[in-house]
Amino acid sequence: MSERRPEQSKYTLDRGIPGAFEGETVTRRRLMSLAANVTGGIAIGGVALSAAGFAIGQPFVEVDTGWHDIGPLDEIPDETYVPRVMTLDPKTGQIGKTTVYVRRWNDGIDGDKDVPGGRKAAERADQWNEVIAISSRCMHMGCPARFVQAAKHFICPCHGGVYDFRGSVAGGPPVRPLDRFYTRLVRADGTPLRPVADGEAGEAGHLGSRVPAGTRVQVGKRFSVNQELRRFSPRPPGQPLDGLGEYFFPSTPTMRKLPATPGIPGS
Numbered sequence: 312m313s314e315r316r317p318e319q320s321k322y323t324l325d326r327g328i329p330g331a332f333e334g335e336t337v338t339r340r341r342l343m344s345l346a347a348n349v350t351g352g353i354a355i356g357g358v359a360l361s362a363a364g365f366a367i368g369q370p371f372v373e374v375d376t377g378w379h380d381i382g383p384l385d386e387i388p389d390e391t392y393v394p395r396v397m398t399l400d401p402k403t404g405q406i407g408k409t410t411v412y413v414r415r416w417n418d419g420i421d422g423d424k425d426v427p428g429g430r431k432a433a434e435r436a437d438q439w440n441e442v443i444a445i446s447s448r449c450m451h452m453g454c455p456a457r458f459v460q461a462a463k464h465f466i467c468p469c470h471g472g473v474y475d476f477r478g479s480v481a482g483g484p485p486v487r488p489l490d491r492f493y494t495r496l497v498r499a500d501g502t503p504l505r506p507v508a509d510g511e512a513g514e515a516g517h518l519g520s521r522v523p524a525g526t527r528v529q530v531g532k533r534f535s536v537n538q539e540l541r542r543f544s545p546r547p548p549g550q551p552l553d554g555l556g557e558y559f560f561p562s563t564p565t566m567r568k569l570p571a572t573p574g575i576p577g578s
């Protein structure tokens with residue numbers, strides 16, 4: 312028959328532990344450990360919660376950039392880019408501004424829209440690329456890339472990323488071409504020009520002579536492209552969209568490309 316162990320006193324004094332006062336039940340060591348554990352727990356919780364909020368919440372946040380006027384169409388060339396500064400997020404002041412490089416569609420560079428299945432058919436001419444607007448954000452880690460006129464390439468100073476004239480990766484660590492923005496043409500009063508449907512006359516559709524005088528350009532949402540310049544919903548830098556990349560890095564629910572624009576279904 313096992314002997315019952317005598318019940319231990321709860322007082323530090325009875326247990327031979329040095330205490331601060333008579334009747335003390337918690338030792339200083341235990342108190343300090345408890346305090347250290349609670350403090351550590353609060354600190355870890357704070358860091359973990361903010362990290363989780365950033366990771367989980369970010370995909371559901373979408374900044375509605377709307378359409379931004381970047382000036383008259385006739386000030387935009389078709390053989391080189393001109394920089395334009397636009398505000399992506401008005402709430403963040405200067406930080407919300409970005410530089411886009413714009414030029415008009417050029418059949419010789421971008422492909423003829425009437426050639427079906429051609430090498431450049433992925434980027435078909437439509438109402439959203441009458442003016443091509445290329446983001447300056449490098450697709451390696453997001454540094455600002457710059458269009459160098461003499462080289463006719465975009466160069467990123469951070470790790471030597473190089474993009475060709477159309478923004479496709481030509482060298483260095485970037486994983487996909489520079490992102491682009493939808494653009495549209497509007498009249499002087501801001502009403503959009505009617506796009507040209509196939510085989511139909513219209514106001515805008517890669518037909519410069521038909522564009523009315525005073526036409527202005529607006530830049531809208533950002534979208535991403537793969538090496539074939541197929542459109543995808545916007546992705547952050549560092550996410551490839553060629554091969555299996557498009558499946559490994561799906562789009563976030565609130566960051567879809569404009570409806571009814573060419574590209575990969577569901578992307």
Ligand code: FES
Pocket residue numbers: 449450451452453454467468469470471472483484485
């Ligand atoms: S951020 Fe542009 S090459 Fe690294």
